[in-house]
Amino acid sequence: MTEEYIDDMTNQDEDLRQLFADYRPDLGSGDDYMQRFQRKLEAVEMVRQYVEAHQRRNRLTVVAALVLGVVLGSAVMAWVLLMPADTPIIALGSTAQWLVWIEQNSRLLTLIFLSLIVSLGIIGILTMRQDNMDASRKTLSAVHKNA
Amino acid sequence: MTKAQFIQLVSSEQERLRRFLLALCCGNRADAEDLAQEALMHAYLSLGAYHEREKFAAWLHRIAYNAFLDSRRRSRRTEPMDAATTIAAPGQTDDGYRYQELHAALNVLPEKERTAVLLFYLQGYAVKEIAEIMGGSIPAVKKQLERGRDKLKVTLPRAV
Numbered sequence: 001m002t003e004e005y006i007d008d009m010t011n012q013d014e015d016l017r018q019l020f021a022d023y024r025p026d027l028g029s030g031d032d033y034m035q036r037f038q039r040k041l042e043a044v045e046m047v048r049q050y051v052e053a054h055q056r057r058n059r060l061t062v063v064a065a066l067v068l069g070v071v072l073g074s075a076v077m078a079w080v081l082l083m084p085a086d087t088p089i090i091a092l093g094s095t096a097q098w099l100v101w102i103e104q105n106s107r108l109l110t111l112i113f114l115s116l117i118v119s120l121g122i123i124g125i126l127t128m129r130q131d132n133m134d135a136s137r138k139t140l141s142a143v144h145k146n147a
Numbered sequence: 148m149t150k151a152q153f154i155q156l157v158s159s160e161q162e163r164l165r166r167f168l169l170a171l172c173c174g175n176r177a178d179a180e181d182l183a184q185e186a187l188m189h190a191y192l193s194l195g196a197y198h199e200r201e202k203f204a205a206w207l208h209r210i211a212y213n214a215f216l217d218s219r220r221r222s223r224r225t226e227p228m229d230a231a232t233t234i235a236a237p238g239q240t241d242d243g244y245r246y247q248e249l250h251a252a253l254n255v256l257p258e259k260e261r262t263a264v265l266l267f268y269l270q271g272y273a274v275k276e277i278a279e280i281m282g283g284s285i286p287a288v289k290k291q292l293e294r295g296r297d298k299l300k301v302t303l304p305r306a307v
Contacts, residue, residue: 013296016264016268016299017268019249019268019303020265020268020269022248023166023170023249023269024166025166025169025245025246027162027165027166027169030158030161030162031162033160033165034154034157034158037157037161037184037187038186039152040188041150041154041188041191044188044191044192045150048192118245
């Protein structure tokens with residue numbers, strides 16, 4: 001690079017710096033802007049507190065349902081397992097082959113049914129948690145875009 | 148950082164940020180004000196991610212730049228350079244006409260070059276800081292600055 005080129009670039013740099021130093025568009029009153037901004041901030045804060053309170057209530061409901069489910073499920077499972085092996089869980093008193101089969105395998109079927117309920121419960125909890133997170137994200141995003 | 152501290156910092160930075168965004172949006176006040184609001188709200192909601200050791204202004208500029216890129220991705224409108232030089236933007240005052248040539252010249256630059264040029268010449272950030280704000284490398288920023296400067300030399304021959 002020649003000295004002339006370097007000098008030219010340095011001068012252009014200074015010209016550009018001066019050009020942007022002179023860039024002073026009218027942006028209106030700073031105080032007015034901050035007053036409007038703080039009002040919007042209050043609105044966002046209100047929504048955020050509402051969403052957090054809603055999530056806290058949901059969390060309590062989920063924990064209560066979980067505890068109840070564990071207690072009841074354990075109780076039923078214990079009852080099933082403690083019953084004598086030769087005693088069916090349900091007595092249908094029928095001679096139909098498929099009903100006899102259900103009666104004979106009622107212990108196993110009850111355990112499978114309980115496991116399905118537990119699995120569905122876990123899926124429900126996880127889905128509700130994800131829905132809550134998505135809803136709070138979308139709500140806050142919509143508020144600060146439209147405020 | 149508390150809400151009061153955040154408001155105080157915003158109060159000292161808002162004018163500089165809004166000036167930057169107005170230039171970045173090539174004089175479109177409506178877009179610039181929307182972006183400023185979006186960036187400040189996003190900053191408030193992301194206060195948990197802000198590290199005190201990081202400069203607040205640079206962090207704010209990074210959020211604003213990302214908001215600008217998001218808005219560009221969402222937008223389907225294109226404004227040809229001729230329109231930028233001849234048609235007044237909504238709410239444009241005499242002020243807007245005064246900087247029309249500069250805005251039109253900035254409109255010619257691709258977004259990254261425009262951002263690099265404004266962060267360097269308007270906001271006074273060093274190349275390293277610009278790389279952090281734009282999430283790029285130092286050589287890439289230098290290249291963008293060089294290209295941006297060369298293009299402005301062509302479109303603003305009287306000023307540069």
